[in-house]
Amino acid sequence: MSDPLQPPVKKNPQKRTVSPTRPPEGRSRAALGLTAAAAEGRFALQCCAECGAVQYPPRDACSTCLSTELPWRDVSPKGTLIADTFVRATTSLYFRDRLPWRTGTVQLDLGPSVICHVHGDCEKGARVVLLNRLDRAGQGVLIATPEKRTPNMQDDPQLRAMSSDPKLRRVLITDARSPNAPALAKALLAAGAAQVFVGEGEIWRPYPERAALETLAVEFLPLDVTDTSSVNRMAAEYGGKIDILINNARFLRPGGVLARGDTGFARDEIEVNYLGLMRLAQAFGPVMCARTGDGVNSAVAWVNILAATSLSNSPEMGCFSASQSAARALSQSLRGEFRSAGLRVMNTYVGPTEDDWHQPLPPPKVTPNALARDVIKGLIDGLEDVYSGDVAKDMAEKYRRDPKVLERELTMGDEA
Amino acid sequence: MTSPLANLATALSSGEIEVIDLTHTLDPDFPVIVLPPEFGQCARFRMEEISAYDHRGPAWKWHNISMSEHTGTHFDAPSHWVSGRDLPQSAVDEIPVDRFVGPVVVIDCSAQSAEDPDFLLRPEHITAWEAEHGPIPPDAWVLMRTDWSKKSGAAYLNMQDDGPHSPGPAPEAIRFLIEDRAIRGFGTETVGTDAGQGMHLSPPYPAHFQLHGAGKYGLQCLHGLDRLPPTGAVLMAAPLKIRNGTGSPLRVLAMIEKDSA
Helix, strand or coil, rough: CCCCCCCCCCCCCCCCCCCCCCCCCCCCCHHHHHHHHHHHCCCCECCCCCCCCCECCCCCCCCCCCCCCEEEEEEEEEEEEEEEEEEECCCCHHHHHCCEEEEEEEECCCCEEEEEEECCCCCCCCCCEEEEEEEECCCCCEEEEEEECCHHHHHHHHHHHHHCCCCCCCEEHHHHCCCHHHHHHHHHHHHHCCEEECCCCCCCCCHHHHHHHHHEEEEEEEECCCCCHHHCCCHHHHHCCCCEECCCCCCCCCHHHHHCCCHHHHHHHHHHHHHHHHHHHHHHHHHHHHHCCHHCCCCCCEEEEEEHHHHHCHHHHHHHHHHHHHHHHHHHHHHHHHHHHCCCCEEECCCCCHHHHHHHCCCCCCCHHHHCCCCCCCHHHHCEEEECCHHHHHHHHHHHCCHHHHHHHHHCCCCC | CCCCHHHHHHHHHHCCCCEEECCCCCCCCCCCCCCCCCCCCCCEEEEEEEEEEECCCEEEEEEEECCCCCCCEEECCHHCCHHHHHCCCCCCCCCCHHHEEEEEEECCCCHHHCCCCEEEEEEHHHHHHHHCCCCCCCCCCCEEECCCCHCCHHHHHCCEEECCCCEEEEEHHHHHHHCCCCCCEEEEEEECCCCCHHHCCCCCHHHHHHHHCCEEEEEEEEECCHHHHCCEEEEEEECCCCCCCEEEEEECCEEEEEECC
């Protein structure tokens, strides 16, 4: 079993905060397929389209038949740990701070043997499951884990370094007024979050989620993502205590461009969904990036909750979807800007949600609890992209296959 | 003999006449009227820095601001309401400027409002006030003091599941002020010239509907009407000159005689 994670002691104020470091980032273009799969929590390897041989490490031509058709396929992650060792000295700044570091060789059932990171609970010679995880450099790496869950498995320092686990971390949910705020707060506390803050705008206006949030051990902070001064004030006071930020603020009104006839709601959508994210990033981003090496409760992840229609516009909610696409594009910039610090941007894509604005739409709709569950799981698995609910999963699959086909399906005309 | 203006200037500089501010600070968190969410909404006040003596402009600081015509302490022009849409001079840029300076009377409803957040000002309250203070002069602003401007946070709108609860005028009171007292406009310390539950009166929003239909003006979100005397003050309320504007945030000032409040 892993040693259970202990709450961090209060920091010695005379000690300098550890600067962010990260494992090597360089990869071949072929190897980025591993990263793309890790971003979604999939275990995928290259499989030769001609002879079927499974490849590792990633390469440009098949190791068996030299074919260059090597698509990535989800494959079985099972194998046997045939050798292991501890790295006890290194010139890598990142690993120097984390020694000793266990590595080993796993013989996959599919054939290839893989040099990988090894979870502390794996026994040499035993069956293992390889996980494909993003490391702090944001690249896919493989870690061998015990075939059966072990106590406190998630607390293994090497596995935790590849996750955004909310356990013992402090989380800010930016919009208490969102219908998903109580479910998110509850799920975070259940996952062991040390503290959950919820941002609350316009306290002069009551809202139904308040009562549910009051039953939970959350702290309310005045925060309105459309108000720069409010965001800056909150970041100045609490920025150094936020390890995970979940931006659930969202403004949504139905309608495409012609249905609306003005730019009023569109402006609100941009103010909340796009500029709100930008304000939060400008205020909280720098201080979170400075704290990614700060021990057990280091800053670790930035979560955006985006509509699945940010991938491809759905004209029934055309203007809203456009603001979501803008936010998605901004999140890609943030990924690049946060990369050096190792702060992960996790986008959670969600289809129609169970709330007032989707009331006239047929099911399936994602409930707040289901969304919260997927967010927590995504954090524990250290993902970059989470698709919550069947609609989002389906859209992501179609988007991967052919964005133009998806666009055409979503933009059908009305029957005459 | 000195001119009236010279007398005024002397009185102002000696402090015999004081100028007081009846305006809330434009603040991002100041409440605005809340409508059902499928309707268009009143923009909150927002301020974004353009530069602050920095790389964006080394020697100067300035902001871009945004808001609704009806955010904060603001003026309602007749064109704000459907009843006043076709009147001449119904937009803020068309109103003759002499309308922006004039006599003001204050009807104190603070005691009743403290007891009943849904208090409605009725004609009998007005005539009782006149019995004490004399008739309302023609072409005057009539302000309803409720001390509501001393409230903040959720208590200001006092929004419940059945809507906001704050004092305002009854339909008959507004009709009386327009038809029998020929007022210039009506002002309140609450978020609108109508009571919080004004949508349930007849006509709905009676102050807005009747005032603007008669070419009268509104002032709302006024601050500190307890500092005004019941009679004898002069109100200065000039909205911004916005083309076809239906209203405008503004600085509302009053001239009062020293210690008259």
